[in-house]
Amino acid sequence: MKTEDLAFLRNFFRAVTDQPIEFKGNDKDRYVPLYDTPELAPHDPVKLLARPIQFALGSSVQLFSGFRGSGKSTELHRLRKHLSGQGDYKVVLCDLEDYINLSQPVDIVDFLLAVAGAFGDALQQEGFLPNDPTKEGYWARFDTFLKRTHLNLSDLSTVGIKVALKSDPSFRETLQKRMSGHLGALVEDVRAYVTGCVKKVKERHGSDTEVVLLLDSMEHIRGTSANATVVQDSVVNLFTSHSDKLHFEHLHVVYTIPPYLKVLYPNLGTLYSPGGVQVLPALKVRDSSGQVFQPGLDLLERLISARGHWQGLLGPERATLDRLSLLSGGHLRDFLRLFSEIIRRADRLPVPGETVDAAIAQVRTEFLPIADADAKWLHLIATTHGVALPEIKQLHDLARYLDTHLALYYRNGNEWYDVHPLVRDVVKAQVEEASKRTAKEP
Structure with a gap:
């Protein structure tokens, strides 16, 4: 294969590697405005998430769900960009996967710790609050809380709470047990901390400033084959039985949730007024009667064109591209996954049909076997x-x-x-x- 062909494949492969678009530098060039079309404009998740934040008085809370790989994280980055561009909003986007182990059951105690810790860390990282090395955000405050409530966690002498919360399941279990009689006090302390942070942001940036917290990656929570049901039940319990504890005064919050939560707990949105639940669907490439939905295919053509010259890979006709689009079901990650599998198998350009078939078969096997x-x-x-x-x-x-x-x-x-x-x-x-x-x- 020619050197220039290998370079083409390498660059295309990197471009279809699934990563959220953060709208920084040239990164924004990869984004295709899916919701600018008349068919999808009414369902623009950024508009639907932004409205309660813009219209609610002082605070709001919303749940945002989507399949892994559906573009949800990209839309959160777009929401941050959209609100930040309006001047009166200070928006922080936190990845909860950096704070808690998402393969283990989640409890309201460790979740509140993660939320407060992530919020404080992000405000300093974004420069919305001064980065004072003598202060450690909520982590230092929680240490004081433990002493004030006479809770002994002496086993943390060599490792910080932030590290243990994510990496040590036994610590989380111990923490939950010891905090069982002090949940009300913890909720009060976390709310006081969050309110204090918002007050400082307003003092620093103006009294009209609205603070927004976007919490990503909770939809990644899933157990192993041994504890999947327990993990799912813990998520339902967190967002239903403890929904009242996830509202904060003077703060707009968007929590991501796994798509199964909407199924396991019908009418979930009533617990999160005024925002409710927004679910990011797969991109429609067929309608419910099985008819091809051409606008969906055209959007996927635009999406792949923003990443590479697909004609150079597949050939000049759209038949193969449309076949891949239909087989993806409009699931963006699976669409890109099909391309990455074709690229890794390519030994000449454009690739022959056998290479495309082999790539499709490989991606299909990743769903199998099915009982x-x-x-x-x-x-x-x-x-x-x-x-x-x-x-x-x-x-x-x-x-x-x-x-x-x-x-x-x-x-x-x-x-x-x-x-x-x-x-x-x-x-x-x-x-x-x-x-x-x-x-x-x-």
């Missing part, structure tokens, strides 16, 4: 475009389908669901084969 019981349910979702929930006790299985995007969520007026196109035929064939086996049984 017969799951295939039966997924087939119902594919044919009804609803969740087709057999029994309430199986909600956790539905949450797993959404979390792994075996099932995708769409919205065009009403919300609807479909099986990921990469496995739709596999699911159908598996259900038919299982039915044949059952028919032969005595």
Whole structure:
């Protein structure tokens, strides 16, 4: 392969590597304004998230959900840019994955610690408050809180609370047990700290300044095969039983949540007035009747064009590109994943059809195997475009389908669901084969 062809593939591969767009420098050139089109403009997540912040009096709280790889983090960065550009807003965007272990159950105690700690750290990092090396944000304050309430955590002599909170499950368990009788005091202390921070920002930047906290990555929380249900239940408990503790005076907050939370707890938005819940759907490439939605295909063409010369990879005609777009189901990460798999297999340009087929087969295998019981349910979702929930006790299985995007969520007026196109035929064939086996049984 020619040197210039290898350079083309290398640059294209790097461009389709899935990373949030932070709208800094040349990074913003990768963004395709999906919601500038008439079909999608009513569902622009930045507009829908910004309005309660702009219209509410002093404070608001909202939940923002989306599948992993759906572009949710990019939209949060766009929201920060949008609000910051208006002058009266100081916006901090925090990644909670830097503060808590998202493969373990989450408790209101460690979540509040993470929120307060992340908020203080971000205000200093963004320059909204002076970076005073003699102060450690909420972490030092919490140490004082422990002494004031006579709670002994002497095992932290060699490691800080911030580090232990993320890396030491036994510490989190100990902390939760010892704090069980002091939750009210902790909530009061965290709220006093947050209010104090907001007051200082207003004193520094003007009394009309509104402070916004965006908390990303909570949708990443998932357990292992051994504790997935426990982890999911802990998230439901956090955002429902403790919803009142997640509101702060004089602060606008947007929490990201996993998409299964909306399924596990219907009408969740009533707990988070006035903002409620916003869910970022997959980009529609077919409608619920199976007809191709051309505007969706055109948007994906624009998206890939912003990353590289797709004609140089696939050839001049759009047939192959549109095939990849349809197979992605409009899930942005899977769309880019198909391209990265084609690029890594390319040995000449444009690539032959066999290379594209091999790449599709590889990405498809990453969804497999599927148990017969799951295939039966997924087939119902594919044919009804609803969740087709057999029994309430199986909600956790539905949450797993959404979390792994075996099932995708769409919205065009009403919300609807479909099986990921990469496995739709596999699911159908598996259900038919299982039915044949059952028919032969005595």
